[in-house]
Amino acid sequence: MSKTDKFEIFVNPSGFIEQKFIGNQTPKSVTDGVDQLIKLVRKLHDQKKQVLVLVDITGVPKITNSDAMRGARRSMVKSMKEEPYNRIAVYGDMATQVLVNTMALIAGKRNKIRVFDNRIDALKWLKAKG
């Protein structure tokens, strides 16, 4: 498990990666979070395991589209596009849903990334195809 004051990430006993962002994020906290996620994704992939990711953004009060976040957004799109995951389920508020859906579209991975407004639906989708 890896934990900072902005996010925590671990492999859930059920076998999927779980990441939780907490509080307002900075460009650094987002890119650090993405880096940590990539490490775990690659680790599970190398172990020939199915790579499922659950991301909780409900603890982030405000999602911004500020220019300061441009680099962080690009690193997210890049990893959505290139990393060897099977599926990512994200849950958060409306702004989160719009942002993640748009990034998944740009990455061309809309079939592998889905956004929900609650954990139950996110888990149901993540596990259903598992």
Added chain:
Amino acid sequence: MEEMFREARHRRMPKGQILIYEGDPISNLFRILEGYVKVYNIQPDGAERIIFVYSPGDMFPLTSFLSGAGIGRYFYECMTEVNFQIIPQARFQELLRGNLNAGEEFIHYTMDISQQFLERISALSSNSAHRKVVSLLHYLVERAGTELDAGASKLKIPLTSQDIADLCGLSRETVTIQLSKLKKSGVISGTRFLTIDTSKLKND
């Protein structure tokens, strides 16, 4: 976004034309060049509830496009004559894929629009008729106002009391009372193309 619509078809539709019906399968993305499009649903009592007004430069239907639902969630109807571009969603997606600059612009656009959507929904849920009408005027100045001089803006969309009622989720009678009050205090003037004193509106 102009670059993304370079190969789009151009269409012109008259006022009152419904472009998308609720429940319609959707495979295209529209971008307005001139004119205004209202987005609404029909309430159980048959009343029309206008959720949003799209203006030149706007793209729709974003909600179904982004979610990949492929089904229209609202009605989209021309409020004026509308000149627009139309491109298959699949083609737009293809052009967007991997284009980080256009992607960044698209992210800004979708986030801004969703924020405005949330503000509209929040305004619609207010309990005060006065607040609803004032919030609507702020919104219309932002989306369809043309600045006349410092502190005054004229709306480019012709609106009846019934239109304003549909935009606020109020009865026409209540809206008429609120508009009379705002006229008396000098916040609005004119009839169909309202002129709004934005400095007075800010203080209201």
